[in-house]
Amino acid sequence: MNQTYTRQEKISRIKGVVGAASGNLVEWFDFYIYAVFAVYFTHALTAPGMESSAQAIYVWGVFAASFFMRPIGSWLFGRIADKYGRKKSMVISICLMALSSFLFAALPTYEQVGMIAPFLLLLVRLLQGLSVGGEYGAVATYMSELGLKGQRGFFSSFQYVTLTGGQLLASLLGVIFLNMMTEQQLQDGGWRIPFVIGGVAALASLLARSRLEETLSHEDSEKQESGTLKELFKNHWKTFLLVVGLTSAGSLSFYVITVYSKTYLTNIGIDAKTVGLIMTASIFILMIAQPFFGMLSDRIGRRNSMLLFSSLMAIAIYPVMVLGMRAFSSSPMIVALLLIFLMMILSFYTSISGIVKAELFPPYVRALGVGFSYAVGNAVFGGSAPSVALQFKAAGIENSFFVYVIVILIICFFCSWQLPKEAQYLKDDL
Template identity: 35%
Template sequence: MTSNTTEKQKKPFWNKKQPKELTVDDITIVDNDMLKRAVGAAALGNAMEWFDFGVFSYLAVTIGKVFFADTSAAAQLIATFGTFAAAFLVRPLGGMVFGPLGDRYGRQKILAITMIMMAIGTFCIGLIPSYNSIGIMAPLLLLAARLLQGFSTGGEYGGAATFIAEYSTDKRRGFMGSFLEFGTLGGYLLGAGLVTGLTSVMPAQTMLDWGWRIPFFIAAPLGLFGLYVRLKLEETPAFQQHMEKQEALEHSKPRLGLFQMMHKYRAQMLKCIGLVLLFNVSNYMLTSYMPSYLTGILGLSELSSLILVMVVMFVMMPLTLFWGHWTDKVGRRPVIAAGALGLIILSIPCLMLIGSGSMWGVFFGLIILGFVHTCFSGTMPATLPALFTTDIRYSALAIGFNLSVSLFGGTTPLLTAWLVEKTHNLMIPAYYLMAAGAIGLITVFTLRETARKPLRGSTPAVATKAEALNLIKKLQRRNKKTDPKNATPQ
């Protein structure tokens, strides 16, 4: 991989106001094999995270019976989602710890640490005795394991999205980034499919006694494999360039403190929070709340509801890659705006279809919501890292992402379940989604388009030397048109 920069220039050489003679050494040429490995390793970590979410969501009713045995069915569901949401409270703390470490010591090292911590937290849930065995200690230990998961996950998504974005070429960053959410859906499907398979072959009492533990035990080998893959990777070209610049400057530029960074980049942070709110409210409503909504509120059989949501997830996987590819052509903003409008317009019709009780009605309602959500899952992994410069990208993204997830995403199942319980209004999920769509649409209008452009603070990234030469010629023609006196022929 070639990733050299010139030391003399103070502004990016592609800046129209400061044209200069260009060479191939001024452009990052991405090794395709390394890119594929980087995307696979990052997606694998996200799959590991969402394997746990799939298992936890699909076992919500069972977990409620195991750890909150002395309460009503509705209270068990709310308590389970409360434990689920509690992990999100510590995610910003994880982001504040792992983000700055990732910006200082490298993305690859921190992503290896978060991977093994997530695996340990998930594995430990399978070891916890039931409420009937040890009483109040059971839910407390469950909470402790979830907090460990939440803390490690605080450094996972921001690091993984940063890793893929910094490895990708400018022309295909949207498509490459969409594999991160492809891994999300794949991990969720693996967890949900495992629970569904166990539910279909095991008697209900056996599942309640010990069968529910099996999916959590599988986290250990998955985590070890993911750790091995991540340790084999090299650091991203953008981070290598950044460290070379830091060494050349002999640390003359002081590193921003956490609160200084949040103040200086507050506009970008607010945009990040708004986009993540849009993305994650629809995400957790569909993946975490809907299985329990179908079973506990609408009265569908547990197996039917599990299979329905799984089919929807399966359909969403290729759609996510489609939108990622399409944003590289038409831009990120139009696709995100279309998805936000979709939530505003279609949420009520979708919930009416789901509430009809008809299997086909439920299926089409979920499919439409899934289709809308892929407008976000296919675009956000490339959109969010582009908000920030290389030196603070991991920190800013980890903090902004996790603040928004903690406040709005992870609490979605809990608040929605509570509101439905209190109001007896089955359209609450639709109103929740519409509000998220409105906030997201406002945020989109504040964004600048980043598709097919270099990341902030990084050199352009291309796939081949020929593409680099073509880019040089294109920039020289533009410079000549802008200021013929400064254009230097190659």
């Protein structure tokens, strides 16, 4: 069906994408502050008598644990989005993120409350995981439903523009704070300030989300099976498993390249400030590349984009990370270029991460289907990446971690091969 749009309709849809994306940026900014400032609050919130490696493993273990709240968040908010509206789901999730950010800033230290401190760290981080778990499915669904026919890859790419934008702002904030404060000042309490900033930003983003237009139809919301796990697993379980397979490799690659690589580069001898600058510049380029790869997917198809991602990343990640990074560790510019090279391959996935999944589910279980399958794959393989990598390193077989990544990418390649050449749903505009 050919669909034409008035200028007002186009403007309305673009405003909707901007509104959803702005909240998404804040959600992920708040979430990634943890990764950027973890090195500074580790000693304050864990037992002083622990070895530094054990402290790091616990803190990154908490990072991984928060991902296991995502399936719960995706189920809860997916249910809300498919039954009561995408807008309502996104408004509640941003409120929850604001609350958890303020609670994080107020966490007592180990010196003040003993073993309660690491427990509260885990509790608040799980709350953040719940919020972000609900964010992905609702935003991916909303942006895919607003996208203009023939341009959905481009429109949906802005989900990862803002996702990486949130990570970029967190990384940039880390660079700014390192130049404004000493490491000791950050460890003594300066790490709390970014979480306050994140909480305030989350409250501000409520204004944009409160003005969003709803895309869920009354007919779909009234269906008895709308947003239910029973319907998802009864009639769409094959699609669910397919999306889990796609997400596992995509999320694992994303967190290896954008999160763990910061620790990895530090371990091979690059100083913290230089690593911060490398990561900030690289993530900025990743962010601005998303619309171009989204437009490319509109031309070559989602299936081909996913096949390119999984095959090229499987070929490149070991030689780049294990051989290239170490060989050129004395040249920050070459290290940055190598990292950007991997990010460009990653962009074949990130630019269409939401739309490729949304096109596989019908509207009445779309937010749940997209969010829950993404959350499961992300929890098992994505969020665990830094912790698993550190376990490989502690065992003296750090290079084998990248073999593990390659195996997951090969599985993703076969899952990508199963994707339909044309979208089963969202063929026409809603």
